[in-house]
Amino acid sequence: MSFWENFWDIFWWFFTACVFFAYLFGVFAIIGDLFRDHKLNGWWKAVWILFLCFLPFVTLLVYLAARGDGMAERSVQRAGREQEAADSYIRRVSTGSPAEEISKAKALLDAGTISPEEFERIKSRVLV
Template sequence: MSDDFGFWDVMVSIFWFTILLAWISLLVHILIDIFRDDTLGGGMKAVWTIFIILIPWLGALVYLISRGDSMNKRNREAAMARMEMYGAQRPAAPQVSEELQRLAELRDTGVLTPAEYDQAKAKVLA
C-alpha cells in the first residue's frame, strides 16, 4: 500500500471540504431564517431548530421544501431594508437643473465669466 497522497487525492479532499463548507453555510442560513421569521412563534422556532440540529439532512430538506419560498422572500426584504438604510444615510446629490441654475446666477452676477460658466456647465452635464 502506498503512502502517497497524489494530486487527485488532494482534488477529492478539496471537493469534499467545499461540500462541507456549503453544507454548514446552508444550515446557518436556515437557522438565521428560522429566527428572522416573524410569523413563527417561539415553539415552532424551537421545533424547527431541534429538527435541523438532530436530523440535519432531513431537517434541511423538509425546511427548504416547506418554507423555501418564504425564506427567499425574507432574504429579499432584508436586503431591500439594508439598501434603504444605507441609501437614506447618503447625502442626496444635487439635481443637474439646480446646479445649472446656480451656475447661471453666478454668471449673471458677474462672479463667473462666460468662459468659466461654459466650462462649469460642461462639467455638470458630463
C-alpha cells in the same frame, strides 16, 4: 504511492471540504431565516433547530423544500430595506439643507453658469 492515488485523495479531500462548507452555509442561512421570520411561533423555531441538531441533512433539505419560497421573500424584503436605508443615508449626507442648495444654485445663476430655467428646476426639485 503513485501520483494518481495522491491526486484522488486530494480531490476527495477538497470535495468533502466543499460539501461541509455548503452544509454550514445552509445551516446558518436557515438559522438566520428562522430568527428573521416573525410569523413563525417560537416553539416551531425551537423544533426546527432541534431537528437541525439531530437530523441535519434531512432537516436542511425539508426546510428548503417546505419554506424555501418564504425564505427567498424574506431575503428580498430585507435587502430592499437595507438598500432603502443606505439610499436615505446617502441622500441625507450628500445634500445640504434646501436653503444651502438654493443659495448654491443662485450663485451659479449669478455667475452665468446655469440658465434661469435650470435655476427654477433646481429650486423646485429641492423644495419637493
